[in-house]
Amino acid sequence: MMTKTIKISQETHDLLSELASKNDTFNDVITFLIDYYRENEEFLDKQAEAYNEDIENFEKGNLDNVSEITLSDLEKRISKLENELKK
Structure with missing residues (x-):
């Protein structure tokens, strides 16, 4: 070495x-x-760039990649992620 x-x-x-x-x-x-x-590392540079682009599109009113979710489903997803983090 x-x-x-x-x-x-x-x-x-x-x-x-x-x-x-x-x-x-x-x-x-x-x-x-x-x-x-x-x-x-939370995001790789390419991932962060893609997320920022999605945010910009959303702020401009472009909702092509946006989907609706109920509060109940959101709570279930959050609980699932919290359980995974505890492992």
């Missing part, structure tokens, strides 16, 4: 040290943070 040197502030160094367990290297911590970010 090729080693690279990066410059970080003392504050960042201290934060990385706090996140590291006894046997972790900074490389381990940074890799973990990158993996965590990728797994928990």
